[in-house]
Amino acid sequence: MKNNLKKPYNPQKIEKKWQNFWNKNNTFKAQDFSKKKKFYCLDMFPYPSGEGLHVGHFRGYTFSDIIAKKRLMEGYNVLHPIGWDAFGLPAENFAIKTGINPAVSTKKAIKNIKNQLFLAGFGYDWDREIATCLPDYYKWTQWMFLKLYKAGLAYKKKAPVNFCSSCKTVLAREQVINGRCERCNTQVEKKFLEQWFFKITSYADRLLDDLDLIDWPEKIKTMQKNWIGRSEGIEIIFEIDFFDSRFNLPVFTTRADTLFGCTYLVLAPEHPLVESLIKGKKNSSFPLGKSTIENKKEIEKYIEKAKSKTEIERLAEEKEKTGVEVKGIKAINPVNNKEIPVFIADYVLPEYGTGAIMAVPAHDQRDFLFANKYGLEIIETIKPINETSVFPFEEDGILTNSGVFNGMDSSKARKEIANYLIKRNLAKESVYYKIRDWLISRQRYWGAPIPIIYCQKCGELPVKEKDLPVLLPKIKDFKPTGKGKGPLAKVKSFVEVNCPKCNSLAQRETDTMDTFVCSSWYFLRYADPVNSKEFASKKKIKHWLPVDFYIGGAEHAVMHLLYSRFFTKVLKDLKLIDFDEPFLKLFNQGTVYRQGVKMSKSKGNVVTPAYIFEQFGADTMRLYEIFMGPADQATEWSDKGVVGCYRFLNKVWKLREKVKSKNNQKPNQQLHKTIKKVTEDIEHFRFNTALSALMILINQMEKEKEPALSDYQLVIKLLAPMAPHISEEIWQSLGNKQSIFLEEWPSYDEKIIKEEKVILIIQINGKVRDKIEVEAGISKTDAEKKALAREKIKKWTEKNKIKKIIFIPDKLINIVV
RNA sequence: GCCGCGGUGGCGGAACUGGUUUACGCGUACGACUCAAAAUCGUAUAGGAGCAAUCCUGUGUGGGUUCGAAUCCCACCCGCGGCACCA
Numbered sequence: 001m002k003n004n005l006k007k008p009y010n011p012q013k014i015e016k017k018w019q020n021f022w023n024k025n026n027t028f029k030a031q032d033f034s035k036k037k038k039f040y041c042l043d044m045f046p047y048p049s050g051e052g053l054h055v056g057h058f059r060g061y062t063f064s065d066i067i068a069k070k071r072l073m074e075g076y077n078v079l080h081p082i083g084w085d086a087f088g089l090p091a092e093n094f095a096i097k098t099g100i101n102p103a104v105s106t107k108k109a110i111k112n113i114k115n116q117l118f119l120a121g122f123g124y125d126w127d128r129e130i131a132t133c134l135p136d137y138y139k140w141t142q143w144m145f146l147k148l149y150k151a152g153l154a155y156k157k158k159a160p161v162n163f164c165s166s167c168k169t170v171l172a173r174e175q176v177i178n179g180r181c182e183r184c185n186t187q188v189e190k191k192f193l194e195q196w197f198f199k200i201t202s203y204a205d206r207l208l209d210d211l212d213l214i215d216w217p218e219k220i221k222t223m224q225k226n227w228i229g230r231s232e233g234i235e236i237i238f239e240i241d242f243f244d245s246r247f248n249l250p251v252f253t254t255r256a257d258t259l260f261g262c263t264y265l266v267l268a269p270e271h272p273l274v275e276s277l278i279k280g281k282k283n284s285s286f287p288l289g290k291s292t293i294e295n296k297k298e299i300e301k302y303i304e305k306a307k308s309k310t311e312i313e314r315l316a317e318e319k320e321k322t323g324v325e326v327k328g329i330k331a332i333n334p335v336n337n338k339e340i341p342v343f344i345a346d347y348v349l350p351e352y353g354t355g356a357i358m359a360v361p362a363h364d365q366r367d368f369l370f371a372n373k374y375g376l377e378i379i380e381t382i383k384p385i386n387e388t389s390v391f392p393f394e395e396d397g398i399l400t401n402s403g404v405f406n407g408m409d410s411s412k413a414r415k416e417i418a419n420y421l422i423k424r425n426l427a428k429e430s431v432y433y434k435i436r437d438w439l440i441s442r443q444r445y446w447g448a449p450i451p452i453i454y455c456q457k458c459g460e461l462p463v464k465e466k467d468l469p470v471l472l473p474k475i476k477d478f479k480p481t482g483k484g485k486g487p488l489a490k491v492k493s494f495v496e497v498n499c500p501k502c503n504s505l506a507q508r509e510t511d512t513m514d515t516f517v518c519s520s521w522y523f524l525r526y527a528d529p530v531n532s533k534e535f536a537s538k539k540k541i542k543h544w545l546p547v548d549f550y551i552g553g554a555e556h557a558v559m560h561l562l563y564s565r566f567f568t569k570v571l572k573d574l575k576l577i578d579f580d581e582p583f584l585k586l587f588n589q590g591t592v593y594r595q596g597v598k599m600s601k602s603k604g605n606v607v608t609p610a611y612i613f614e615q616f617g618a619d620t621m622r623l624y625e626i627f628m629g630p631a632d633q634a635t636e637w638s639d640k641g642v643v644g645c646y647r648f649l650n651k652v653w654k655l656r657e658k659v660k661s662k663n664n665q666k667p668n669q670q671l672h673k674t675i676k677k678v679t680e681d682i683e684h685f686r687f688n689t690a691l692s693a694l695m696i697l698i699n700q701m702e703k704e705k706e707p708a709l710s711d712y713q714l715v716i717k718l719l720a721p722m723a724p725h726i727s728e729e730i731w732q733s734l735g736n737k738q739s740i741f742l743e744e745w746p747s748y749d750e751k752i753i754k755e756e757k758v759i760l761i762i763q764i765n766g767k768v769r770d771k772i773e774v775e776a777g778i779s780k781t782d783a784e785k786k787a788l789a790r791e792k793i794k795k796w797t798e799k800n801k802i803k804k805i806i807f808i809p810d811k812l813i814n815i816v817v
Numbered sequence: 818g819c820c821g822c823g824g825u826g827g828c829g830g831a832a833c834u835g836g837u838u839u840a841c842g843c844g845u846a847c848g849a850c851u852c853a854a855a856a857u858c859g860u861a862u863a864g865g866a867g868c869a870a871u872c873c874u875g876u877g878u879g880g881g882u883u884c885g886a887a888u889c890c891c892a893c894c895c896g897c898g899g900c901a902c903c904a
Contacts, residue, residue: 178901219821219899226820226900233904253904266904321902352903359904365818366902434903554898591898627842629830633822634897638829644842650857689831692841699841761837766885768837806884812836816884 009653011617015725019121022728027739028072028080028123033543036077040544041068042523042583044552044560045083048109048131049090053116054606055621055637056592056599062625063589063687064551065122069721070682072123073745079544080123081526083130084110087138088515089167089183092446095478102446103474106133116609120618121724123741128529132518137525138448139469140535141518144567145451146462147574153199154440156460160351161195161439162188168480169443170195172514173436174227174559193484196441196450196511200566204228204433206580207565216586217632223557229434234418235354236427238265239332240273240342242292249273249331252353252432255363256421257413260402261381262358263371265331265342266323269306270350277326278303294327299344306346321347321370333358334426335417336403345370353432361392368392382410438563440514443486445478447512455499455506464500470508486510519560520567523547523582541577550583553591561586587685590633599637607637616646619723623648626687626722649726651698652719656730658702661709667752668711670700675748678718687722694719709734714746761812762787764796780807787813 022028043064046053068080084106091102091109098105110131117124130137148154161170164181170193175182200207208228211221233254240249251265267274278299293299302324323345330339347366348357361371361378368391371378380389382397396410405413421427441450449470451463463470473494478487488494488510499506521535527544528536546568561583568582591598594605612621623645629635674697681690697715701707713734720727720740731740755776760783762770770792774783784805787793793815800817807813 222821223899229900229903231903251904255904347902349903354904357904364904366904432903557899627829636829638843641829641843647857648842688829689841692831695841759837763836763885766836766883771837804884806836808836812885814836814884 009650009726011619011649011725012614014729015119015121015613015618018725018728019118022121022123022739022741023118023126025739027741028068028078028125029127030079030081030125030544031077032540034077036075038079038544039068039071039076039549040079040547041071041549042080042526042547042551043082044550044556045085045130045519045522046113047085047088047090048106048113050094050105050109050112051601052109052112053609054599054601055609055612055625056594056606058120058609058621059592059625059628059631060551060553060589061117061120061122062622063587063631063685064549065120065622066626066682066687066721067549069123069724069741070745072741073717073720073743075744079128079526080125081128081130081529082117082122082124082126083128083522083526084113084132085515085519085522086110086131086133087447087512087518089444089446092444092478095446099476101474101476102478103133106131119613120609120622123724128526130522130525130529132448132515132522133446135469135471136530136532137522138472138518140525141448141513141521142451142463142468142470143465143535144521144571145513145517146465146468147576148198148570149452149462151570151574153202153570154196155199156194156196158192158194159197160190161193163191163193164188165482167444168482169486170439170441172439172516172559174438174562195439196509197437197439198517198566200438200563201433201435203566203569204230204435206569207435207562210565210569210580214581214584214586216583217554217588220554220557220561220586220588224562227435227558227562231432231434233430233432234421234427235430236334236358236421237425238334238358241330241332241339242328249356250354251356251358252430253358255360255414256417256427257396257399257402257405257408257410258360258363258381259333259335259358259417260399260405261360261362261379262333262340263361263377263379264340264359266345266348266357266359266367266370267326267342268348268350268355269303269344269346271344271348271355273356274299274303274326274344277329292328295324299324299326302344321345321366321373323347323370323374325374334421334424341376343370343374351436352434363392363394365392365394438514438566440517441511442514443480443482443484444512445472445475445480445487447515448472448518449488449494450509450511450513452509453497453500453506454509455502455504457504458499458501458506461500461506467500472512486512488512516559516563520563521571523550523564524571524577535576538576545577546579546581547583549585549587551587551589554588587632589631590629590635592628592637593634594637596636607639612642616642617649617725619649619726620646623691623723627691629688631685631687648695648698649723651702652715652723653726653730655698655701655707655712656733658707659709659712660706667749668708669752670697671711671714672748672752675714675718675746676753679745679748682721691722694722716740717743717746755810758810760787760810762790762793763812763814764793765816766814769793769796776810778810780805780809783807783813787815 041064043061068078072078086106091106094105095102145154162176163170164186166184166186167181171181176188180187208225208230231254233252234256235250235252237248237250239246277293278296323343326342326344329342331342333340359367361367362380363382379401381399381401382393383389383400384393384397399405399408399413405416418427449472451470453461453463455461473491475491480487495507495510497506497508524536524541528540531537564582569580571577572580597603597605599606624642627645674693677693678690716727716730728740757773758776760772760774761768770790772786788797796817802815802817804816
């Protein structure tokens with residue numbers, strides 16, 4: 001073998017060494033109260049599944065690690081922690097299958113994943129590791145619950161909820177995807193159950209408005225905006241003519257401009273008016289229906305049918321509208337006193353608005369379908385501008401058939417009609433939201449118990465703070481019962497407790513909290529992870545928070561990211577923290593695909609980090625994670641592509657033998673350009689192009705006869721955040737005594753970057769025909785002369801007349817003939 | 818249906834605010850080294866015509882604006898992600 005290398009690049013040999021070195025020397029440990037500027041860099045903490053992480057999971061962690069390490073070299077005091085989102089269904093389901101306690105299997109999974117992350121060379125502050133399933137942690141989750149409870153933001157209510165028959169628990173609305181359970185894809189059922197909620201709805205406006213304060217991807221902001229779903233409009237009072245009395249029915253609309261086109265009203269089957277008219281349920285707002293409703297039986301039948309529909313059936317029947325008229329009552333359109341019929345139909349939702357709508361078939365798709373089916377009147381009141389009318393026309397236009405409002409445009413008419421009604425006390429301004437309160441109770445075992453006690457005498461009582469945590473008991477039978485109560489209800493020693501008020505025998509709440517509650521505040525705990533007196537000391541929170549940079553998957557857009565913002569605002573209002581938004585900047589890494597589908601265990605297309613570590617080392621994996629493509633875009637993992645990054649590292653390694661410690665040579669322009677590019681590209685998450693710039697530089701230095709040692713050292717620094725092990729090895733082998741991460745990030749000189757000569761492109765009619773090298777800053781006339789003197793150009797200019805010459809300084813000259 | 822993102826070689830992808838399309842890497846072909854292979858190094862690599870200089874065509878499709886368009890505008894097709902009877 002002619003290999004003249006003294007030592008070939010052997011990642012297996014060097015990587016372990018430096019991982020231990022950094023660990024021993026606390027290289028990546030965050031300093032509380034350092035005088036340096038702080039930088040809090042956070043990854044969405046992993047769920048410790050037994051399967052461990054695959055290379056797809058490592059992409060986001062690699063990005064944040066590069067940023068954290070660069071910041072460290074730039075002189076920041078960096079907090080880059082990691083922990084475990086350790087409660088939750090998968091561990092529990094695994095426990096049910098195997099009989100192994102989730103505490104045991106989770107601990108094992110954590111150990112495994114921790115090792116995976118350690119071997120990748122990620123610079124976490126391991127002293128701040130947290131796990132949400134440990135009593136030290138969930139004590140404070142329970143404490144947070146009590147804070148919300150005392151602030152009136154946690155309450156128990158009987159409500160229609162989503163129930164998963166496979167997971168045997170209720171779910172939050174955010175966890176129902178297309179009528180199916182987010183976890184197991186089972187169709188959810190609607191049930192009417194008493195459950196715990198957090199009042200996220202009372203923060204709807206702030207959650208919406210404060211999106212302007214944060215640097216997040218527009219996509220996520222839009223998703224949150226849509227989820228919150230704020231609609232401004234008015235509630236219009238329709239008088240209902242009923243037997244010998246009259247009463248008011250409020251209806252919400254955002255389209256007051258279409259009021260003259262309202263030809264009927266529709267009530268949700270669950271509307272209280274229906275209940276009082278048909279079922280005789282007492283209600284202060286509405287009279288009891290006596291025998292005046294002519295088709296009571298028909299209505300009852302319809303309601304019964306509507307209720308039995310599952311979520312999926314309702315979605316499937318989206319286009320097919322059904323309903324039934326309430327015969328015996330009429331409504332009065334307040335704007336023209338027209339009598340119109342009232343219907344009951346399940347396309348009107350009970351939970352939104354007032355549960356009743358004014359139907360305008362000419363200008364609403366759903367009303368149009370319904371009106372057509374039941375032969376109801378359709379009156380056009382909005383005419384499109386410069387178009388012929390096609391029903392339903394849902395855009396803004398010019399009013400017609402609308403009395404004194406004729407000829408107005410929609411937006412003006414909305415205000416005018418609203419004012420007209422408000423003045424006469426027939427309407428009021430109103431805002432409705434799509435977002436619902438967050439259902440947080442779960443009838444499951446593996447979660448933080450809800451700290452509430454029920455006493456027969458004293459009623460519902462919060463556990464005293466001093467009695468926290470309410471420990472999750474170790475039990476053998478984790479199986480959910482599916483009968484409205486979780487497995488904890490079977491544990492007598494857990495359930496039976498003395499009433500904190502009267503000391504008589506009482507019962508604990510046996511539901512546990514949604515794991516998203518645990519993850520709604522974990523970023524605060526990293527500031528002070530072992531505090532047993534507070535969830536974190538105020539001083540430390542003030543020092544570290546808010547998070548400067550947060551990275552994770554986009555799938556948490558309306559769950560974790562919304563919940564965490566909600567928690568932050570609540571804690572701010574309770575004066576426990578003093579900032580409004582938890583994550584100043586958010587970045588979503590792109591998903592990793594392989595063989596055309598998202599990499600996942602269930603698809604059977606995962607590549608394990610261990611395999612890559614063995615074959616090429618952690619540095620190669622890190623480089624490939626970033627080289628694959630733009631950081632925020634989904635991209636395909638190529639087994640063959642990985643090797644390119646390995647070859648690059650080998651080149652870097654071999655270059656060490658070639659560099660000469662010769663000084664005072666002329667500054668390396670390419671190097672300065674690369675420093676600039678790498679510095680800026682990392683700032684903008686363009687890791688792929690940063691790395692390609694380093695490749696270009698290394699290729700060039702390889703070709704030089706005597707590349708300078710000082711240049712080489714700078715290149716190694718640029719490479720260090722991306723490929724830390726090889727960089728540290730080379731750095732210290734060159735006689736440097738301290739870690740490369742304690743060194744300064746390289747700077748560049750704009751003067752050196754500035755080109756003296758530039759390539760000027762010569763175009764004929766916008767097509768490239770020639771190129772010449774010229775002095776930078778050449779004038780238009782000089783450039784013209786030089787260009788026209790070229791043989792290749794003469795060919796074109798001799799035959800044709802020159803019409804125009806366009807000159808872009810230092811770039812191109814375009815001759816139009 | 819609505820909202821958002823995307824469509825560039827055989828593949829992953831470059832191309833800054835309109836100015837050399839295909840950087841960097843993979844793959845492929847040929848060559849060097851080798852008894853041989855691997856590794857490594859070198860050369861080539863959008864398609865088409867030509868011995869060649871050179872020319873033509875090319876950034877999903879069709880139009881437009883411009884001296885000049887992957888980039889801007891209009892219409893459409895395809896893929897991905899989100900929302901989904903929200904009045």
